Amino acid sequence: MTLLRISDLKTQFPTPDGIVRAVDTIDLSIRERETLGLIGETGCGKTVLGLTIMRLLQSSTKTEGTIIYKGTNLLKITEAEMRMIRGEEIAMILQNPTTSLNPVMRVGGQIAEAIRLHQGLSKRAAKEKAIEMLDAVRIPSPSERANEYPHEFSGGMKQRVMIAIGLACNPSLIIADEPTKGLDVTIKSQIIKLLKEVTKEKAMLLITHDLGVARALCDRIALMYAGELVEYATTGEIFEDPLHPYTRGFLGSLPSNGLVPIPGMSPSLINLPDGCRFHPRCGHATELCRRKHPDMIEIENGHFVRCFHA
């Protein structure tokens, strides 16, 4: 069953330098209990896609298309209705725990506040629930740690707190933005294990640069480049039979494959190249690629790619 279906989604920021086309004609769906990985280089629009789903972007942002969640177009409902969705249905674990947590508020209080905001529990019940949540994300001595401030927590523990806040309202869909960024290997694998456990019954959109993390957690993976999706398949197919030159380049830049970076830089989202957006960096580009923008095509059942030469 499809839980979330995004069609023709565009998110644009008008700026003095021009329009930033951060999300450009994205089609994507997430099934119940599925983990979908969203992968791409820095600045390609991953976080903006997450924030667009949550409707957390500033009001000058232009959004087009549809985001159907359990039959409702999230782009058409009122802010009050959207607040209910954020409280009960979809939660986003934000990219940077250090700036997302309030430094002058006790950790337990922050989780309790998130719970109270959405569930209307008493102060005391929310505090108890917050301690339960800290326990659920495996923070030792949760009732004591709940009284501490964020700076008393390590990076991995702060990330656990972010996960606890995300889970507090028992959402059906979690958008996790770089939940393992900046963590050392051991802590990273603990967070992966935790995410795997706590999202077993939930759907998750996992945003990451890290293909290793995606491989460990995702059922399907979507590769994003310069605001659009370029390949979309099961995790097995992405790793065993990547079709887009960008995907292959990304896999080649894995430490296990010799860390060969993709040459060049991603284009500015204000001035996108004609034709295929990846052509300036692609070893296989032809005249056609320079001229014409490729559509996403389904090469095999469920394996989509945006390349003339796949």
Ligand SMILES: Nc1ncnc2c1ncn2[C@@H]1O[C@H](COP(=O)(O)OP(=O)(O)OP(=O)(O)O)[C@@H](O)[C@H]1O
């Ligand atoms: N509020 C905004 N106004 C103008 N441009 C923005 C705004 N927010 C994001 N952008 C631009 O949109 C593009 C996509 O940003 P986004 O944060 O989604 O990238 P990302 O893929 O999440 O990168 P990273 O991997 O570094 O987190 C970037 O070029 C960014 O500068």
Ligand SMILES: [Mg+2]
């Ligand atoms: Mg981001």
